[in-house]
Amino acid sequence: MGKVERKRWSEEFSEWYNELIETAGIQDKRYPVKGMNIWLPYGLKIMRNIEGFIHAEMERTGHDEVLFPALIPETEFQKEAEHIAGFEGEVFWVTHAGHEPLDVRLIMRPTSETAMYSMFSLWIRSHADLPFKIYQIVNVYRYETKHTRPLIRVREISRFFEAHTAHDSFEDAERQIKEDLEIFDRLANLLALPYIISRRPEWDKFPGAYYSLGAEVMMPDGRTLQIGTMHNYKQNFARAYNIQYETENGEHEFVHQTTFGMSERLLAAVIAIHGDDRGMVLPPTIAPIQVVIVPIPKKNAEADVFAYARELAEELRTAGLRVHVDERDIRPGRKYYDWELKGVPLRIEVGPRDVEGKNAVLARRDTLEKVTVERDKLVDEVRTTLDKIHENLYDRAREFLEGHIKRVETIEEAKEVFEDRRGIVEIPWCGEEKCGLEMEEILDAKMLGTPYPEGKAKAPVGKKCPVCGREAKFIARFARTY
Amino acid sequence: MGKVERKRWSEEFSEWYNELIETAGIQDKRYPVKGMNIWLPYGLKIMRNIEGFIHAEMERTGHDEVLFPALIPETEFQKEAEHIAGFEGEVFWVTHAGHEPLDVRLIMRPTSETAMYSMFSLWIRSHADLPFKIYQIVNVYRYETKHTRPLIRVREISRFFEAHTAHDSFEDAERQIKEDLEIFDRLANLLALPYIISRRPEWDKFPGAYYSLGAEVMMPDGRTLQIGTMHNYKQNFARAYNIQYETENGEHEFVHQTTFGMSERLLAAVIAIHGDDRGMVLPPTIAPIQVVIVPIPKKNAEADVFAYARELAEELRTAGLRVHVDERDIRPGRKYYDWELKGVPLRIEVGPRDVEGKNAVLARRDTLEKVTVERDKLVDEVRTTLDKIHENLYDRAREFLEGHIKRVETIEEAKEVFEDRRGIVEIPWCGEEKCGLEMEEILDAKMLGTPYPEGKAKAPVGKKCPVCGREAKFIARFARTY
Structure with a gap:
């Protein structure tokens, strides 16, 4: 590592990271399919320790582990319109088996909603089956056309965590989201990773979701990395996959659903945020050798x-x-x-x-x-x-995160942040999609969303949206993202 | 279960097994892709207990865990001629990504030799790197055209164990096979499963192997189930993938390789062999609830x-x-x-x-x-x-296995066994492929191979091959198989 100086605010972060993944024994990137890497023993041991904690948290909170097949028939995949629109451009297609074409083409799962929910409609019968909580840790596939980067943007995510739940009411689904946030918080503490939660803008929700939350950490180059998501689907998928239950009064209603997703990006964040010029610095909680x-x-x-x-x-x-x-x-x-x-x-x-x-x-x-x-x-x-050591890792990462969230009022101030040292900009916003998208364009940054919980999302009285000049309703966060 | 009598020697075994897989909460077979099933929480817990033991054995014997991508470029897959010939008719092909055809088609791994061995040629440099021992537990894919059956014959094997090793000599590879057999024996004891090992005939070796060993258990309907395999590849794959190491004298030589494979069939054997009319009977060692x-x-x-x-x-x-x-x-x-x-x-x-x-x-x-x-x-x-309980499960299964291995001398006696109650027939054999294949044909059974270790494989002096009448060299085992 000695040769590569770690210049936190420069493009050399990327070189430092890519080299460390290999020299520290995390993954080998020479596998002959772009964006698909090999987990090496040491990297896998660290990841297994992270997963061990996730399994324990799932058990603690009453989620059952399942394993679904990795292939989804095209016909199942197409049932939820927004979902298919969001994913069809980036899936791998299995079209042949042996020497013959398949009758129904199969999709390598990019995520498992469409694999799971026709089964939910068979498994869930009555209010007594609810809440219904399952999870799996599996490999998923996305045909990324952007630049790939190990653990961060890959075509095979080998360690993809997804919890799927069904509930008898919107309120119970909301309770689930709170539980997910609590689990995530415990996990982030284990990894010594400070983070922020944002409610994604409408145009950047998970395809098919009623709303989406994202958890971000601050990478050393000032870009943010999403390492966790929680989605409330309301009854969108339940209607598409006909997931109904019988209430105590004998009526049939659609369930409310949520999901909670994480991946090997958790390890990417640990490596990037705690590491230094000499290599990785692992939190003792997950170090294979303490x-x-x-x-x-x-x-x-x-x-x-x-x-x-x-x-x-x-x-x-x-x-x-x-x-x-x-x-x-x-x-x-x-x-x-x-x-x-x-x-x-x-x-x-x-x-x-x-x-x-x-x-x-x-x-x-x-x-x-x-x-x-x-x-x-x-x-x-x-x-x-x-x-x-654990405390110090957390404290210095928190200081770094907090030092790189800047609250501004004008586009000029916001632009300065991104020119200077990047980080996250918080700026008043009227709430209109048009103004949000315009700010994304001007700043060449993504709107992460509004601060969550909602109490923190309101703009102070008297603040104006810098694009349209109207009264601001929200604080919006912008960042350059991975 | 009450409705289905378990008639061990009848076709109803199949019905009993298929029903139990679902009623006991092992897998759900209603997933809309034939031969791909969903692991339910209880079944997965049992399987995880089996895997926990395998992980511990791998650690004890110095195997490192890795994870390779599930997709293999067609070009890599084609390097070992026998291997491709053995598998190309039964693989799933990924031909498109997003809306475009792929430049190089990808194969969903049916096993990982062709994924791993081009990396072995990068990882292995010198005699100091040997023996090189890795393993993974992953999902693999086979386009089975025969009747599928949960955990036994499926198109997605979700829990496939494969250990791959490289050695500096044939002798060291042989030592590895002995270690594999010892690990397998410990595992079989854990599962209370008596078994036999056979050296497969030349025409039924793993594609690309120098020789193959198979471990079989006796299912209640008198058919055998292969639940473990060990292969010595000699230098076949090393030559195809150019895996060389530098000896102490500075010369370059090809490594010798072995593999050891198992799968969720381990659980199938436990369910089938120990179960009764009331359902499963789990060995206490792997029962989620003891x-x-x-x-x-x-x-x-x-x-x-x-x-x-x-x-x-x-x-x-x-x-x-x-x-x-x-x-x-x-x-x-x-x-x-x-x-x-x-x-x-x-x-x-x-x-x-x-x-x-x-x-x-x-x-x-x-x-x-x-x-x-x-x-x-x-x-x-x-x-x-x-x-x-553990002892009793083992003892009664051993009695059943031993009671269904019959040594015979003539084709007529062998035919009687298969007409009567099935099981395994041991019969003298000259060693010629022609005679072996003819016996397979006449008996409508498969040759499992010759007893292993080799000492047990020799025919007693004076015995004749029942097909050609020449002096028999070996004892050959035949069975109806899953």
């Missing part, structure tokens, strides 16, 4: 150092920590380099003097600080330090 | 029974068991019916008399026996009983 111990042998003292390192490791493992002793026959400096690249949050160095003095040197990955601790206090010190 | 407690309240004593049930549950959970208390407001008989269908290995019934007497009634799912145990001894009794 503590790496590097023995620093000197001639005539080797055995002691290795034995001591193994002893410390055993003690830390007993305390529930994920520990690795690097006993490779290479120089310590090379080991530091490798584990810093891979983002191990804490390194412990032990030399002959530490063995004698019953000490150990802790080196933090986030601040690169070193402190010597007594062996007796090792477990406690390691635990405390890991907590501090 | 013990279900059913309170049997009587008027005026309700609270006590439920509180007592919860107390017992807590005690068993503390001991590390997976326990569920069924507190639904329905009759106990209905609860018994549900949990027997779902194969919960042990039921505990508690009524007011058990509360008073500090007892509990244990009802085994495998034998349907009931015994009353003292509360103080509950944890021990439950543990012992679960072990006994």
Whole structure:
């Protein structure tokens, strides 16, 4: 990594990121299909830790795990008009099997609404079946024509999380969205990722949704990355797929539906936001190795150092920590380099003097600080330090995010932000699509939407929409996005 | 289930199996693509338990987990001649993306050799990289034209396990096959599944393999089901994909390769082999619920029974068991019916008399026996009983398998076996393909191959091949297969 300086506000972020994905062992991009990458063992381990938390949260909140087939018949896919309009230009088509053309062409799922909802109409019968809550983590496909980027914009999203729920009322669906937001918040804390939630403008809703929420993080180059979405579909899909239930009074009504989506972009955000010139910096919560111990042998003292390192490791493992002793026959400096690249949050160095003095040197990955601790206090010190690392990762990312949200009143001020250092601009808006789209055009930025929850979305009294000059109803957020 | 008698040796097995897959909550077969089914929550939980063991075994034996894309360019797929010949008639083709035809058509992986091995040639450089051992659990696709059957013969295998290894010598590849066999044996014990291993005849090897081993179980209708395969590829794929390494002497040599494959058929075997007229019978090792407690309240004593049930549950959970208390407001008989269908290995019934007497009634799912145990001894009794259930499942399946392997000397005897009760026929064989194929034809059965390890494959001295009358070299196994 040494060769690539990380210039947070320059185009070199992209180079830094792409190189790190490979050098840190996350993915291999040389697979011979554009936009489809190979998960390498280390990257997959981190992702599995993130997924482990998601599975646990799903269980906690009463979602059942299912697995649907990856192929959807064209005929099912076409049932919801907005949905098909939104996706048909970017799906992969399976047209032949063996040597014959298929009677009905199949679509590789870009998302699973159209695969799932004809089954919902069979599974859901009565109010007693509601709320109905399922989820899956699967591979989905999108024929991206824009520039692809590992974990961020790909043609095969291998780790796509989608929860789908059905409810007996709009209010219960709204409760579900609140639960999704709470789960997302817990997950974001686990990853030490501060974020903002916006309600998407009408023209940028998920195809078929009544409204869409998006969760964004701030990438080091000042662009935002959407890492979570929650959609309230109202009864749109229920009508298209005829998902009805019998009420307590024996009437038949359409269910209300929601979805909650996330993906491997969670890992992209962790890598981009916490990393530095030396490589990744992983939050201890998801690091496959939380503590790496590097023995620093000197001639005539080797055995002691290795034995001591193994002893410390055993003690830390007993305390529930994920520990690795690097006993490779290479120089310590090379080991530091490798584990810093891979983002191990804490390194412990032990030399002959530490063995004698019953000490150990802790080196933090986030601040690169070193402190010597007594062996007796090792477990406690390691635990405390890991907590501090997590806190520090979160705090510095939050400071960065907050420092790059700027509230302005005029188009000129907004333009300045994007010329200067990017970030998110908050600006008064009348609420008309025409004015919103015009601002997108002038700023060459996307409207993320209005701040959520709704209480934060209202413009202060007296503010004007900078495009039409009328009274502003909302605060609108704009950003350059991934 | 009550309606379908399970007649082990009749065609009704098929009806029994198909119905159970749905009633026990394993899969839903109503998805609108033939041969592609939906994993339901309960079935998926069992499968996840099986996979958990596989992941642990892979970690124990130093295999790294990876994830490759599901699509393979036609150009990569065509590099190994036998492989493409073996698969091209049964793959799904992706020919279009968005509104345009693709420049290079993509194949939905039927297995991953051709996806992986061009990357192996980049990853493997030197003898120090060997042995190289990776695996993945992914969805694969086969355009089956035969009758499809859930978990057994499907067009989307959603849970396909494949380990791929590379070695510096034939001997080291052979050691890998031994390791695979050992892992398989541990897994089969976990599932209480007795099995046999055969070395496939030349005409039925995996396309591109030097030799193939298959592991078979005996299904209740006397047909065999292949639930595991191990292949030694020698250098066949290494030559096609140019996978070379530098030896210690600086020479370049092709690697030797092996693969090890399994799938959701493991679960099919568990369901078919252990189940009975009342439903599934799950080995305690993989049952999502090992013990279900059913309170049997009587008027005026309700609270006590439920509180007592919860107390017992807590005690068993503390001991590390997976326990569920069924507190639904329905009759106990209905609860018994549900949990027997779902194969919960042990039921505990508690009524007011058990509360008073500090007892509990244990009802085994495998034998349907009931015994009353003292509360103080509950944890021990439950543990012992679960072990006994596992042992009994294994023993009765082994007895069934052994009772249906018949060694014969003439075609007439072999024909009788298949007319009578099916099973596996072992018969002397000269080793010539012509004679083997003729026996397949006459018997309307498949040659599974010769017994493995090789020591067991030799025909006793003086035995003749029943087709050509020459001295027999081998014992060949024949069966009707799934």
